[in-house]
Amino acid sequence: MATGLSNPEIAVSCRAIPETVKTHFGNVLTKLGTQNRTHPMVIAYETGTTMPGVTD
Incomplete structure (x- = not known):
């Protein structure tokens, strides 16, 4: 999610299958x-969970 992937x-x-990812996105x-x-x-x-440019 943080890296902007589809x-x-x-x-x-x-x-996983895309439907599973969609379900988890919806839950988030x-x-x-x-x-x-x-x-x-x-x-x-804002909370420091991730930083711009971090991909892993």
Whole structure:
């Protein structure tokens, strides 16, 4: 999520199916009370969970 990969790209790297990735994304958005893919990344940067340019 932090690297901006699409659901299918994340699925390949995690050896999952895209539908599973979509489900987990939805769960994250629900738990954070957000409605798009951008806001969780803003939260991650603000809390120090990830930093710009970190890919692993």
